[in-house]
Each structure stands twice: as structure tokens, then as C-alpha cells.
Amino acid sequence: MVVRIDGSYGEGGGQILRTSIALSALLGKPVEIINIRAKRANPGLQPQHLTGVKAAALLTDAEVEGAVKGSTRLFFKPKNIRCGSFDIxxxxxxxxxxxxxxxVPVLLFAPCPTRIAITxxxxxxxxxPIDYMRFVFAKVLSLFGARVEIELIRRGHYPKGGGRAVLRVDPVKKLLPVRLEEFGRVLEIRGISHAVNLPSHVAERQARAAAEVLAKLGYRAEISTEVRSDGLGPGSGVVVWAYSESGSAVGGDSLGEKGKPAEVVGREAAERLVAVLKTGATLDPHMADMAVVYMALADGRCRFSTSEETMHLKTNIYIVEQFLPVKFNVEKQxxxxxxEVDGVGYSR
Known part of the structure; x- marks a missing residue:
């Protein structure tokens, strides 16, 4: 039975494709996606979408139609999940x-550990940003019993790219159910302010501005600076994150750009983190829409809170419900x- 997905639903972007391909590959269900990225200025598949599709196809020996740049239709029919070492x-x-x-959702149920180097x-x-994935995404997944590690090798910024990271995933039998509604006491706030092929004071000013915003609200933050010259082009950014006694993590981030003062970059990242902390939510908006896949697959009832009900979140819930016999409940409190959702207890 082919699952048919309209890519123009909800936010109409690449998240629909990513979630659909991930669940198709994991569950062994063929999927046809039409109107891919229909609501974007450059509709259809772009290089990073194609890479995700081709990587998932490589991992599952999938039959694929429409995997070309600009395509607005894709058919994906997976077979068995592979594991091992790959380079994409x-x-x-x-x-x-x-x-x-x-x-990651596919590799968590692979037959053996997997290492993938991605450029x-x-x-x-x-x-x-990659630091958000390293220190927030991976931390939240650990609550489900997942071991996901992301190692940064080299940073890459727009337009030249050239960054490199290594993803390592250990398989699980089942994902644990998680119920965390209150963030609780903040145990620590940390961050990384980076600058590549730029003066060191850029990273320092970003870090100082972020720390000052947090200090005014009584939060002490340890924000390290990272100055590198191994990238293909200039770039900078800040990611800050908070860990709580409940075990959860939330983050805030901002990217540098030409003409944008370093102080603005630092303040933006800290203000985004503070906005989540003020609500006491256990997931920030970025992590909330990513978490729904793992909540639905977990072995039992899962419950989280988030600071916003974004269109990304609504869309991802809709896609997950097309693949799995689950029904999410979202309630403003x-x-x-x-x-909240009763996970299916998926296992392979």
C-alpha cells in the first residue's frame, strides 16, 4: 500500500519530504510525494533534499523515481535497512x-551501528546549526534511550559549504516513552560562538553579547569561542543551550551575515533561548517538530511541552499520522x- 503525501500541505516545505522519506525507509512503506516544496520560491527538490533522499535510498536499497533537482514528485520504495560506514x-x-x-530515525533501527561522514x-x-544538533537534538534523543553522536570536523557556511560532520548512531530495540511537561530548574547554560576566516574579536563579541543578555536575567552562561581558518568561506554564529534537572534541553541560535553586527548575533541567540525558558517548556520550537517522530515510535505514552505551536509542528504531526496509527493531542496550557501521544512501540 503506497502512502500518498501532498507536499503543499501546511508549511509546504522540505520537512514534509524529510519526515515522509524517513518513515517510509524505516517502516518499509512505499511513498509518493507530489507538489514537493510547492510553497517555496524555488519549488521542487534542491541539492540537500536530494542528498537526504539518495542517502536514505542507499541505506534501504530503495527504488526511487523523480530524484532530480527541481522535481516536484518523488516515488520512494524501500527494501531492507543497511548499516555500516558511509560517506556522502x-x-x-x-x-x-x-x-x-x-x-537518524532509520539508523536507530538498523541491524548494526552506523557511521556517516557528511559534507x-x-x-x-x-x-x-550543527551545534544545535550536537548539544540539543542529541541530548533530547538520549531521553528516548537513543545514542546519537555528531562530531564536527570542519564548518561550512553559505554559499561555499565544504563543512564536514560525522554522524554515529547505535541501534535500539525500542525507544523509551518520555513524559516531561515541566523544564524545571536550569542546571547549566552553555554555548559556542564561532568565527571562520574572520577576526577573533567577532566570536568574542558574539559570546559577550549573548552572555550579557542571559546575565541580566540571572543566568550564568559558559559560552566558548571557536576561531577557525579551515573553512572555504567566512562565516560566524552562536548557539546557546540550557540543560535542566528534568533532563531536557532547549536552545537558541543566530547566524552572522554581512552588515550584521556581532553583538546583534549574540543577543538574538540568547533572546531566543530566554523566550523558551520563560515558558518553562521542555522543548523549543525547533526540537518540538523533530521530536514528534520519536514520540510516535516510542513504546508508550509520551508527553512534552513546547513554547510555540508552529506550522512546522502541525505539518510534521500530520505526516506522522499518515504513516503510523497514532493521534497527537496538542493542548494550550x-x-x-x-x-501527547501514545507511541506504537516500534521495533524491528
């Missing part, structure tokens, strides 16, 4: 983080939105 190149500054999003963009617009 997006070929542009396309986001490594978004490829990781596609592959592309590590810190690019419209995508979680004071400053938070509470997400």
Missing part, C-alpha cells in the same frame, strides 16, 4: 543538519503547548 557529499552549502534529520553546510539559514 551534498555538493553545495545544503544543510548537513537536515540530512541528519532524515537519516555540506554546517551553519546555514533555515536550518538548525498557560504559556505552553502540551503535546
Amino acid at each position: 557529499d551534498i555538493g553545495t552549502a545544503g544543510s548537513i543538519s537536515l540530512v541528519v534529520q532524515t537519516l 555540506g553546510g554546517t551553519d546555514v539559514s533555515w536550518s538548525p 498557560a504559556a505552553r503547548y502540551v503535546l
Whole structure:
């Protein structure tokens, strides 16, 4: 039975493709996606989307139709999940983080551990920075009993890319159910301010500005600076994250760009983190839409809270419900939105 997905649904972007391909590959269900990225200025598949599709196809020996740049229709029919060591190149500054999003749900149920080296963009617009994936995404997945490690080798910014990261995933029998509605006391706030092929004071000013915003609200943050000259082009950014006594993690980030003062970059990242902390939510908006896949697959009832009910979140819930016999409940409670679902207890 082919699952048919309209790519123009909801936010109408690449998240529909990533979630659909991930669940198709994992569950062994063929999928046909039409109107891919219909609501974007450049509709259809772009290089980072193609890389995710081709990587998932490589891991599952899938039959694929429509995997070409600009295609608005894709058919994906997976077979058995493979594991081992792989090397993939997006070929542009396309986001490594978004490829990781596609592959991790599949690799968690692979027959053996997997290592994938990925070349592309590590810190690019419209995508979680690689440090967010390393210190927030991987931390939240550990609550489900998943062991996911992302090692940064080299940073890559738009437009030249050339960044490199290594994804390592250990398989699980089942994902644990997680119920966390209150973030609780903040145990630590950390961060990384980086600058590549730029003066060191850029990273320092970003870090200082972020720390000052947090200090005014009574939070002490340890924000390290990273100055590198091994990238293909200039670029900078900040990611800050908080860990709580409940075990969860939330983050905030900002990218540098030409004409944007370093102080603005640092303040933006810290303000985005603070906005989530003020609500007491256990997931920030980025992680909330990524978490729904793992909540649905987990072995029992899962419950989280998030600070926003974004269109990305609504869309991802819709896609997950097309593949799995689950029904999410999203309820507004004071400053938070509470997400709840009875996971299917998926295992291979």
C-alpha cells in the first residue's frame, strides 16, 4: 500500500519530504510525494533534499523515481535497512543538519551501528546549526534511550559549504516513552560562538553579547569561542543551550551575515533561548517538530511541552499520522503547548 503525501500541505516545505522519506525507509512503506516544496520560491527538490533522499535510498536499497533537482514528485520504495560506514557529499552549502534529520530515525533501527561522514553546510539559514544538533537534538534523543553522536570536523557556511560532520548512531530495540511537561530548574547554560576566516574579536563579541543578555536575567552562561581558518568561506554564529534537572534541553541560535553586527548575533541567540525558558517548556520550537517522530515510535505514552505551536509542528504531526496509527493531542496550557501521544512501540 503506497502512502500518498501532498507536499503543499501546511508549511509546504522540505520537512514534509524529510519526515515522509524517513518513515517510509524505516517502516518499509512505499511513498509518493507530489507538489514537493510547492510553497517555496524555488519549488521542487534542491541539492540537500536530494542528498537526504539518495542517502536514505542507499541505506534501504530503495527504488526511487523523480530524484532530480527541481522535481516536484518523488516515488520512494524501500527494501531492507543497511548499516555500516558511509560517506556522502551534498555538493553545495545544503544543510548537513537536515540530512541528519532524515537519516537518524532509520539508523536507530538498523541491524548494526552506523557511521556517516557528511559534507555540506554546517551553519546555514533555515536550518538548525550543527551545534544545535550536537548539544540539543542529541541530548533530547538520549531521553528516548537513543545514542546519537555528531562530531564536527570542519564548518561550512553559505554559499561555499565544504563543512564536514560525522554522524554515529547505535541501534535500539525500542525507544523509551518520555513524559516531561515541566523544564524545571536550569542546571547549566552553555554555548559556542564561532568565527571562520574572520577576526577573533567577532566570536568574542558574539559570546559577550549573548552572555550579557542571559546575565541580566540571572543566568550564568559558559559560552566558548571557536576561531577557525579551515573553512572555504567566512562565516560566524552562536548557539546557546540550557540543560535542566528534568533532563531536557532547549536552545537558541543566530547566524552572522554581512552588515550584521556581532553583538546583534549574540543577543538574538540568547533572546531566543530566554523566550523558551520563560515558558518553562521542555522543548523549543525547533526540537518540538523533530521530536514528534520519536514520540510516535516510542513504546508508550509520551508527553512534552513546547513554547510555540508552529506550522512546522502541525505539518510534521500530520505526516506522522499518515504513516503510523497514532493521534497527537496538542493542548494550550498557560504559556505552553502540551503535546501527547501514545507511541506504537516500534521495533524491528
